[in-house]
Amino acid sequence: MLLKSHMFEIEASNLREGLSQGINVKRSHFLILYISSGKGTLVSRNQRLKAEEGKSYFLTDSAILTSSSSSLLSAYLLSWPKEGDMLKDLLTRPLADQVPAKMAPLWEEMKKSRQEKSISAKCRFLSLLWEMLSILTDAADIDRMEEAEELIRNSLSRPFTVTELAAKANMTPVTFSRAFRKRTGMTPKEFLNAERMKTAKRLLLQNRGITAKEVAVQIGLQDEFYFSRLFKSREGMPPTVFMKRASERIAVVSQLFLQDHLISLGIQPVAAPSYPTVYSASSGVPSYLQKELEGTKLLNAEKPFQPDDILLTHPDRIIKTPLHQFQLQSVLLSKQEQVHHLPLKQDWRHYLYEIASLVGCESRAECIEKDIHGMECKVRDELCPLTKNGRWAVIWIRPEEIRLYGKGNHALLELLFQGLGFQPHPDLHAEGYRHVSLKEIAELNPDKLLILWSHEKDVWRTAHTTDWNKIRAVRTGEVYYPESHEWDPWGPIGRKRMLEEFPSSILKAKLKA
Known part of the structure; x- marks a missing residue:
């Protein structure tokens, strides 16, 4: 395989918290991205990934890298043209995680060699490139841990010991346990018990009349009392109580x-x-x-x-x-x-009370509504300095369209404009949402703009258009873009979760780029 050093470009990138960077916007190159410090998100092809220290990503399309680090998010990028590519087939599998202490000096040396023009520097660069590819495609940190996870999942009734798992991965027990914990966040024993409890919950819920003893045997625990203790310690309730949650299926x-x-x-x-x-x-x-x-x-x-x-x-x-x-x-x-x-129905409470009536839990529904109302009042008071001035508009920037939301007929709008005291722009339509252009948003001229549920690359693309800067909220720096991917106020649990996150999230969510 013949590679030429001039095919490749290397750059280093540093992003402050909240800032984003477009990568491969013209989609004409392949890239390897390595995160050397910090954390954030990487969005490509509508796939959202955590950008974390030590991780590498092979990119075939455009992407948006956004920092969520209080310190800098630092990254290296290696790119080469798609035309005449000879490396793609090597990079189709996930790339191994590698610590910055090992990788950063290699990237810096590659960067230095790429900048020099001598033949020896070009040879040195290609040698370093092959070394990096060898490290990132090492199956030891990828395939072996995935295989170990599957072995544990598929052998709950007769589990492998750590020594057996390590031998299958051609590693020592200590090295294996360290690598396994790095990948899963758990020791092999903790992972085994977690998988046992997931399977136990499925068996208890999906098999009418099954006993705790039968479940214990199927997940490899001969002592049903030990199973009950383990279940209670992990789930906060014994198996018998868990089964009552689905007494009516x-x-x-x-x-x-x-x-x-x-x-x-x-x-x-x-x-x-x-x-x-x-x-x-x-x-x-x-x-x-x-x-x-x-x-x-x-x-x-x-x-x-x-x-x-x-x-x-x-x-x-x-x-x-x-x-x-x-x-x-x-x-x-x-x-x-x-x-x-x-x-x-138009209101989350209508679903709650009808379902509560079905299952005989009306009094519990009343307690839930009272609890959430109290949370809404507390958040409303906390956000009063932000919401009392200015006329708001809410948008969702999607890959092919922009949705502008009205004043009501939606659980989120009811929460914002009635529950939390946001002031809707008086010229907003009454209900639901409409598909609009940036020009129409500029004509509406909101004082403050709230962007919800939108992917970073769609927001970044939109924010780099001429019409974007014609919106008053953009010119005055009053655009708010909180992390709202999971915000769903239609149910009590989702609504509580949103209210818990909302104050701190919205107050630090001004769009910086």
Whole structure:
């Protein structure tokens, strides 16, 4: 394989907190990005990744790197033209994590060699390049730990010892344990017990009438009392109490996260919707619901629901809302006596009280509403200096469109404009959202602009257009762009989570770039 040093460009980048950098905007190059210090986010092809110290990324498309470090986020970038590329096939697998103490001197030496023009410097650069590629594609830190995780997951009833796992990875037990903990954040034993508890919750929830003893045996614990103690220590309740959360087996067939309402009422559904593309890092649901839904059959709401996936959970009752494209309007006819059809509602509390009425938890719903109202009042008082002056507009910048939200008919707008005291621009439309251009936003001329749910690369692209700077809020530095990817005020748990994060997030969320 013949490579030429002039094909490659190397640069170092340093970003302060809140700043973003566009990478490979013209999409004409391949790149290796290495984070040498700090942390942030990397967005490419609508995939959102954590940018963390020691990690490398192979990029084939444009990307946005954003710093969330109080200190600098520092990175190195190596790029080469796609035309005539000879390295892509080597970089199709994940790249190994490598500590900066090992990698930063190599990057600096490569950078220095690339700047020099002598033949020896060019040879030195290519030698260093191959050395770096060898380190980053070393399977020891990638494949072996992934294989160990799968071995543990698939052998719960007869688990491997650390010595056996280390031997399979061709490592010493001490080195293996250190590498495993670096990758998973847990020791092998902790990981084994975590996987046992996930499987136990699935068995308890999905198998009507199963006993704790039967579950213990299936996950490799012969002593049911030890299993109960372990379960309680990790989950905060014994298995018998956990099973009562699904004493009435309820499946949610909806494109709304109604499982949020059920869980807040103390009931875990046997099946519930998920969005694997939107929440790829947390099993298709917001991270604050992930642990609460362990054991629940997650239904892919990005596609038409499959009736067998629902019925195999043997639900006693199905809570169903109208679906996009009328999915499953007649598919569950054989189970109609079990289906409770819930019409779409304008207020999160309407869902809460109707579901509470279904399951006999009305008094608990009243306590939940009172608790959340108290939180809203506290946040409203805290944000008063920010919200009392200026006319606000709320937008969602998407890959192909911009949505401008109105004054109501949406859980988030009700929270902002009624619950938290934000003042909507008087010329906003009454309800829902509209597709608009930047020119129309500039004509609206809001004093303050709140950007929600938007990916960094879409915001960065929009902020580098001529019309963007014509918006009053942009010119006066009153654009707020909080981390809101998981904000969902339609359910009690999501609403509480948003209220907990909102004050500190909004106050430090002025868009700096």
